[in-house]
Amino acid sequence: MPDKVNLALVISSTRETRFADKPAAWVHEVAAERSDLTLKTLDLRDFDLPFFNEKASNLWMPSEDPRAVRWQEAVEPFDGYVFLTAEYNHSITGALKNALDQAYRQWVRKPFGIVGYGGVGAARAAEHLRGIGVELQMAPIRHAVHIGGGEFGKVSPLGQNLPMSEIDGILRPSATAMFDDLVWWARALREARSETLAQAA
Template structure:
């Protein structure tokens, strides 16, 4: 059996009242049941990134901002990514967009997927995220997890504020498909990058 791939779960909301912690914990629990990956959390709250203000992208020149370089170092060691994002006005959070812009080389030729949440399961944010990922030379996979509508209201503080176990049966097939594909692509692209 191949060595487990290292996947970063990037928590894309930094708001004090964010909902992200609950689905992040659920994704970590689902991942611990697998032996083909390790899922480690990179929380944007821990990086305190300033707004992107470099002379150019990291693709073209080294960043001058130490916090940006720390972020670049943090993301570069992974074989793939799961982005956890709320949907703000049909897109991803501003904090996540800024974090994506602050790095480049670490993303290249690695797979990504997402878990979105919002009224329509964060579907528009996830689709927008995929187009950004293509420009950063990531490989977006087909499967993602979408928490929306009535299921979101079962677990959101704006609704019943129940545990994620209340929606596990609905979300689990999507999470399994996402992790299966993410592992496959991470292994394939890791091998290709090594060549």
């Protein structure tokens, strides 16, 4: 079997009362059942990122703020990403947009999937995120997990606050398709990046 791909789950809400921890734990449970990937959490709460204030993107020059550099170093080792996002006013969280802006080279030619939650499963935020990812030269995949409507009401603290297992059967096919795609693209792009580096050496 090919080597495992190393994926990061980026938790994008930093609010004290966020819902994100509940679906994050479920995503890890799904990932743990697979033999083709590893999944590590990058929680934006753990990175004291300032608002972007560099002279330019690190595509053009190295970042100077050590907090931005620490974030870039944390992001860099992974073959792909799962962005766990809420939907704030039809878009992604401000914290996630800032985190995406704080790096550039580290994202290039890597795939990402989306797990979104909210009234419409963060569908509008997901579309914004795909557009941002394209500009960062990432490869957004088609399949995503949308926790919305009645399912969100069942597991949200603002609703019935049931465990994620109550909606696992509904979400699992989407999660499986997302991880299948991520693994395929992560392997393909990792090989292509290696070939590019070898040619440049």
